Amino acid sequence: MNTLKTRFGAGSLITVLSRLCILCTIMSGCGVEVTDGPPDIMLGESACAECGMIISDERFATVTVVDGTRGIQPILFDDFNCQQKFEHQYPDLLMTNRWSHDHSSLVWFETETGWFVKSSQVRSPMAAGMAFFHEREDAEAFAQSVSGQVLDFGTAWIQTKE
Numbered sequence: 001m002n003t004l005k006t007r008f009g010a011g012s013l014i015t016v017l018s019r020l021c022i023l024c025t026i027m028s029g030c031g032v033e034v035t036d037g038p039p040d041i042m043l044g045e046s047a048c049a050e051c052g053m054i055i056s057d058e059r060f061a062t063v064t065v066v067d068g069t070r071g072i073q074p075i076l077f078d079d080f081n082c083q084q085k086f087e088h089q090y091p092d093l094l095m096t097n098r099w100s101h102d103h104s105s106l107v108w109f110e111t112e113t114g115w116f117v118k119s120s121q122v123r124s125p126m127a128a129g130m131a132f133f134h135e136r137e138d139a140e141a142f143a144q145s146v147s148g149q150v151l152d153f154g155t156a157w158i159q160t161k162e
Helices: 004-008 010-029 080-089 136-145 153-161
Strands: 062-068 071-077 095-101 108-110 115-118 130-133 149-152
Touching: 062 080, 071 080, 080 095, 080 130, 115 136, 115 153, 130 136, 136 149, 149 153
Parallel strands: none
Antiparallel strands: 062 071, 062 095, 095 108, 115 130, 115 149
């Protein structure tokens, strides 16, 4: 009886099957659409690209998506302050998008479309004192509860830099 095991030997068969599995894994990655949308963050495991702290408070998580050497790449941050510092240090990055978690719903939204509340009562991971909201009404209500100020993205970006 001429089986694969007798024709190639047990060791050769394992080698052939291993290479076939590797090839299938590589091929399955082909055609996967990479987007500049928000990535999944593994809370308690993913690290901030600027300060290296583990991202543990989803309310303040932000992402800058860049078109890098490996294509579209998300860069994760634990705080708006870290995101701003990182982008300031690397002005040549080809940034394609920014995402922030809505402080209330924890849903990702494009950062430039939302509103920030700045207050010393906002305890963000790296002391930016900023919370992001998709809806202005939500930002205004939160600002009132923390004696804060509502800012659009451009104003928040400049104030964080200072």
